[in-house]
Amino acid sequence: MEKLKDITSKKIVCLLITLILLGTICIAKGNTYFSIKAQALALASSPLVILQNITNSQVLTGNTSATVTVSNGTNNLDVLQVLNQTNDAWQLQIIEYSDDNINRLTNCTIWLNNGSVPNTQIQVIDGQYTQVSGNYYTLEGNGADSITLTVTTNATGTTYIYACLKILTPNTSTYSLYAITFEII
Numbered sequence: 362m363e364k365l366k367d368i369t370s371k372k373i374v375c376l377l378i379t380l381i382l383l384g385t386i387c388i389a390k391g392n393t394y395f396s397i398k399a400q401a402l403a404l405a406s407s408p409l410v411i412l413q414n415i416t417n418s419q420v421l422t423g424n425t426s427a428t429v430t431v432s433n434g435t436n437n438l439d440v441l442q443v444l445n446q447t448n449d450a451w452q453l454q455i456i457e458y459s460d461d462n463i464n465r466l467t468n469c470t471i472w473l474n475n476g477s478v479p480n481t482q483i484q485v486i487d488g489q490y491t492q493v494s495g496n497y498y499t500l501e502g503n504g505a506d507s508i509t510l511t512v513t514t515n516a517t518g519t520t521y522i523y524a525c526l527k528i529l530t531p532n533t534s535t536y537s538l539y540a541i542t543f544e545i546i
Contacts, residue, residue: 407446408446410443415439416438420441427540427541428544429541429544432512433545438509439474441541442506443500443505443506444504449502449531450501451530453499453506453528454494454498455473455541456524456525457483460521460523461520465514465517468485469483469510469511473495473506474507475506520544526539
């Protein structure tokens with residue numbers, strides 16, 4: 362009998378606490394008297410330097426990134442075009458930042474090319490990097506230069522070289538990075 366009293370009193374206490382809490386839920390009330398309208402101040406515009414497909418490439422995301430697929434035995438193949446849409450000269454550089462399975466490459470050379478003066482940017486010889494980035498290369502105003510590859514391998518498989526095309530804004534230290542994945546099959 363005494364147990365029944367304890368259980369009943371516990372239930373009553375829980376019921377009272379619940380009623381008190383339910384009764385206090387609406388204590389805090391308010392209205393919004395002050396409001397601020399948000400307005401976007403930044404304007405989105407087209408990139409001033411873009412990538413365009415030449416051979417075996419898929420250009421992505423507003424012409425600012427790409428995937429390039431080439432096979433063993435590729436020799437001096439222009440794969441991407443870098444197109445300057447302004448009158449200003451831009452400084453370009455390709456920088457390797459990661460890779461997968463490069464040990465199968467006997468020669469992989471990636472360079473910027475204006476048709477007369479190639480500028481080697483990345484080079485792998487016998488599975489080892491001899492160059493992970495090149496010197497700055499000038500893309501003339503309204504110019505269109507290409508990214509060119511030569512590739513030979515010693516085994517089957519797939520190799521990935523992940524790189525960024527660094528585009529230095531004229532007369533500043535500001536730059537853009539365009540992601541480029543080189544897939545070698």
